[in-house]
Amino acid sequence: MYKLVTKEVLSDVSKKFEVEAPLVAKKAQPGQFIILRVDEQGERVPLTIADSDPERGTITIIFQEVGLTTKCLGQKEAGDYIADFVGPLGKPMEFPEEPGRVIAVGGGVGIAPVYPKVKGFHKAGMDVTSIIGARCKDLLILEDEMRAVSKELHVCTDDGSYGHHGFVSDILQKYLDDGEPIAEIIAVGPLPMMRAIVNQTRPYGVKTVVSLNPVMVDGTGMCGACRVTVGEETKFTCVDGPVFDGHQVDFDELVARSRMYLDQEKKALENCRCGGAK
Numbered sequence: 001m002y003k004l005v006t007k008e009v010l011s012d013v014s015k016k017f018e019v020e021a022p023l024v025a026k027k028a029q030p031g032q033f034i035i036l037r038v039d040e041q042g043e044r045v046p047l048t049i050a051d052s053d054p055e056r057g058t059i060t061i062i063f064q065e066v067g068l069t070t071k072c073l074g075q076k077e078a079g080d081y082i083a084d085f086v087g088p089l090g091k092p093m094e095f096p097e098e099p100g101r102v103i104a105v106g107g108g109v110g111i112a113p114v115y116p117k118v119k120g121f122h123k124a125g126m127d128v129t130s131i132i133g134a135r136c137k138d139l140l141i142l143e144d145e146m147r148a149v150s151k152e153l154h155v156c157t158d159d160g161s162y163g164h165h166g167f168v169s170d171i172l173q174k175y176l177d178d179g180e181p182i183a184e185i186i187a188v189g190p191l192p193m194m195r196a197i198v199n200q201t202r203p204y205g206v207k208t209v210v211s212l213n214p215v216m217v218d219g220t221g222m223c224g225a226c227r228v229t230v231g232e233e234t235k236f237t238c239v240d241g242p243v244f245d246g247h248q249v250d251f252d253e254l255v256a257r258s259r260m261y262l263d264q265e266k267k268a269l270e271n272c273r274c275g276g277a278k
């Protein structure tokens with residue numbers, strides 16, 4: 001059993017927990033994730049390690065309540081326990097090979113997986129320009145944390161309730177047109193956002209990496225649930241990723257696969273007893 005040490009409500013649908021997991025905290029590196037089960041009958045859910053504190057023996061997770069498991073997790077309070085917590089999984093992030101500006105783009109809850117990477121770049125002494133966006137101001141998370149580790153921070157909202165009225169790609173376009181060397185762009189968010197950004201940067205030939213979030217089951221490269229085609233090769237996101245060269249990813253296949261379990265997920269939510277069907 002793993003103890004939830006602290007809880008913070010970031011928005012109506014986003015929650016942050018510190019989880020007591022000393023062994024995971026000792027080994028975790030930016031870019032890696034964990035798989036948890038809320039209870040012994042529950043499904044296994046992957047979440048990025050947003051932060052870790054080896055001295056306190058804790059890991060931070062930030063998640064958006066989208067379905068049964070994340071809604072059940074969101075109902076937990078500090079002091080409660082969850083059944084399993086496995087990690088750190090996935091490959092740690094790599095640093096850009098080329099000199100120049102790094103641009104980090106985070107959309108919605110994708111800001112949570114972008115944050116530890118920007119923190120890693122910042123710790124390594126690199127200057128990062130961050131562009132974060134959400135549908136509206138109330139859904140925006142981690143603005144202060146991102147500002148603290150970024151040289152420049154731009155905020156966008158789809159409805160114009162805060163920051164730039166429009167998409168993260170609008171701001172990114174200015175940097176692409178500017179012509180200053182960009183070492184790497186890292187984009188994490190909903191699939192349509194990541195697909196739009198790789199299509200936007202492809203003509204400029206700027207390396208663009210994405211962090212993928214397909215359905216996962218075992219997290220060990222054995223079950224095949226998280227397979228993705230990258231550069232015409234089959235890769236498993238859990239062991240080969242989750243970060244890949246966005247220009248090589250087959251997004252059409254990923255979008256089709258992400259819709260495969262919609263009916264089952266809807267039924268699970270309708271039947272759940274944790275307040276998710278309200």
Ligand SMILES: Cc1cc2nc3c(=O)[nH]c(=O)nc-3n(C[C@H](O)[C@H](O)[C@H](O)COP(=O)(O)OP(=O)(O)OC[C@H]3O[C@@H](n4cnc5c(N)ncnc54)[C@H](O)[C@@H]3O)c2cc1C
Pocket residue numbers: 033043045046047048049062063064065066067068069070071109112113212213214215216242258259262265266268269
């Ligand atoms: C490596 C990795 C890291 C992740 N990190 C985070 C994180 O830090 N914070 C966070 O909030 N989420 C993260 N996710 C996504 C998270 O795992 C899913 O949101 C979660 O599994 C949904 O479970 P559920 O039972 O609550 O919802 P489900 O009932 O499984 O799904 C409900 C709805 O959410 C959609 N959905 C389900 N899984 C995903 C997914 N992987 N991506 C996008 N939409 C999905 C479904 O299509 C459906 O519409 C990550 C995923 C991966 C693979």
Ligand code: FES
Pocket residue numbers: 215216217218219220221222223224225226227236237238239
């Ligand atoms: S989750 Fe099973 S192969 Fe990746």
